[in-house]
Amino acid sequence: MAAKVSRDNQIVPAMLFLIPASIGFLAFFLWPTIRGIYLSFTDYNLLRDPTFIGFQNYIDIFNDAVFWRSMAVTFQYVFINVGLQTVIALALAVLMHRFTRSMVIRGVVVLPYLIANVIVALVWFWLADYSLGLINAAIDWLGFSKIGFFGSEAWAMPTIALVNVWRHVGYTALLLFAGLQAIPRDVYEAAEVDGAGEFRVFRSVTLPLLRPVLAFVLVVTVVGSFQIFDTIAVTTGGGPVDATRAINFYIFERAFERFDFGYASALAVILMILLATIALIQNRLLRANESDMER
């Protein structure tokens, strides 16, 4: 009885164990969140104290053509990036599940994800360079006309989206692969007995049972994809013109190139609300926590 009482009342050691993490949480997560929301209602250039201006930043953003254009290119990026990434990752996960158990292949596939965005961006910037890059040299050699992958308005954002598909697809595939492994073996045995073919097995067995993991992966990739920054910063710098000025890059420009911290904070608040809304809607639509598995 005495032991039980002491176990149920461990608030003193718990508080002591939580001291360092709480300092970090309060100083670098909670306080900046409150401060960021406050700054979004101010005019602040880092040099003078912030002055409260109410909803002026939000009104300005609503009338800011650059902001709307930025949202448009961000959605373009997310659509191409997440769309292709999910489809290819799903195919790759099924391939790994049906045809190999090799740890080396899984290691290779996840390798790009562990390399820095900056490195990946530079390698592809070089591969896709207009005058000397391998891809254009190959296109030229085959007799087609070269493509300005990073240099043309039409190609720049799709190119950046593809580069990040390359970087992330293996990681996503690995998460989906883990989901596939959690599917009970006997359903495959049953499908085999029924004489189901490769595609039939995928459509009627694999896909429905994978849905919870797929939903989780989609939420994570969409939210991550909206925050594209590194690749743009080291390759196009938002250009050509404004073709790759995604929202994160625009926030960065307003804050650290034009020192408009109040305005940038308001943009960040809008991004945060947008991401929270998308995560909620996705969770609902995909019924993330329910499985089709009836057991």
Place this chain on the structure above:
Amino acid sequence: MSIKTPTKRAKKVRASSAEDPAMAKSPVSKFFGRLALAIVVIITLFPIYWMVRTAFSDNRAMFGEPLSLLPVNFTLGPIERVLGLATPEEAIAEGGSGASINFGLYMLNSIITATLITVFQIAFSAMAAYAFALLKWKGRDAVFNLFLIALMVPVIFTILPNFVLIKELGLLNTIIGIALPAMFMTPFAIFFLRQFFFGVNLSIIEAAVIDGASQWRIFSRIAVPLVWPQIITLALLQFIFYWNDYLWPLLVGTTEESKLITVGLGIFRSQTPAGNPDWAGLMAGALLAAIPIFILILIFGKQIVGSIQSSGVK
């Protein structure tokens, strides 16, 4: 009895590899499946190979042979150039810019920063996770959920006020200024460490409590050693994450003494002349920045893959 044992073993082997019902059987699908996997492996590895090939090429000679699969006029020049070991004359002769660049220093800065963050973050997060998983107190789940909310806040949102804070603390352009916000905790690390501690056998802890051991002693001598392999893998993933981080160090560390490797690479790229870029030098810098990660993957690849896999399905 003695007859039964071998069949049992045979059954086990069968279930684990060759006769896995999830694996395809027909030779035709096997052929196409493996072919597709081979193509994926090539597409994944080729750009990395191309980085290596370019890093050992002569920047001038390379332009004559853009399709050559091997390094053009094999040379260590680009590597020496970005490590600041080549004279400006040597660098210019091989197509470099001649500007001084010191990736050795940036790598050292990155190693110090990523190590500092990883060690403190994992230690402090483990303490918090222990309180959330193995101690019993009122409000435990509420506080834990509050910590998890931080996961929902986009990085760019906290970066702006945190930059102001680090500036106010006078820590701009210092390693500690780059490391500080991440050193205390991240919700991600606390979440996974809590999962690890949930796996600890409670009877061991209870026995220690009855023996009169202090909570600190139970944490450091019993709980942490029990989940040590998982902690190491998580630490590796966090180290790689902070090694690769770009935006925050770009804002906070802009001097030579505080520049991290990713930031140095970005600046090298923006300074390279547009009409005549030093691609070999850029790829040499990229390769140097990637080498520590390659080494970690070669040694710990299996654990890293396992850890990523388990992060998807709780």
